[in-house]
Amino acid sequence: MRNQFIFYSLLLILIILDAWLLAHPNLLGKIGVWIYKYSYLKTFPRALGTVVLLSSLTLLLTWLIKHYFSLGTARFIMGILLAGTTYILIQTIIQFSGGTYAHTGAGFKTGAILLPLILIIIVVKNLVEVFLQKESLESGRDGLKTLPEE
Numbered sequence: 160m161r162n163q164f165i166f167y168s169l170l171l172i173l174i175i176l177d178a179w180l181l182a183h184p185n186l187l188g189k190i191g192v193w194i195y196k197y198s199y200l201k202t203f204p205r206a207l208g209t210v211v212l213l214s215s216l217t218l219l220l221t222w223l224i225k226h227y228f229s230l231g232t233a234r235f236i237m238g239i240l241l242a243g244t245t246y247i248l249i250q251t252i253i254q255f256s257g258g259t260y261a262h263t264g265a266g267f268k269t270g271a272i273l274l275p276l277i278l279i280i281i282v283v284k285n286l287v288e289v290f291l292q293k294e295s296l297e298s299g300r301d302g303l304k305t306l307p308e309e
Contacts, residue, residue: 166284170277174207174211177273178210178270180273182200182201184263185262185264187264188262191260210274213278214278217282221240221281224236224285225237225285225289237289244275244279252272255268255272
């Protein structure tokens with residue numbers, strides 16, 4: 160229980176930090192946010208809502224996968240999720256390393272890279288939990304044993 164509290168506390172700190180970084184680009188970044196109509200990043204509350212929404216959806220998706228799929232299927236799906244979020248991280252790093260995004264300021268670039276990292280952290284935590292689960296439950300994923308058929 161204590162590990163869960165520590166994980167979610169650190170996750171909350173990362174989410175708030177990421178939203179703050181995304182909401183405070185330099186002058187060129189502000190112009191880019193205005194030109195490309197990134198309205199979800201214009202203010203801190205909007206950026207916080209965006210980061211919280213994406214993190215919450217990832218938490219919900221991994222929780223549903225963990226509880227409603229068999230262990231093998233859950234491991235496979237979460238592996239695909241991990242590959243997808245890693246791909247998003249790599250694309251973000253490449254995109255913010257050159258071109259006009261390279262001039263948006265170090266804080267904004269860090270915030271943009273931190274968002275996929277937060278999603279990777281969530282997926283990895285749940286993937287580890289799935290790999291540590293025992294396959295001894297013959298019934299459902301909820302841990303309730305079913306009555307034998309007569």
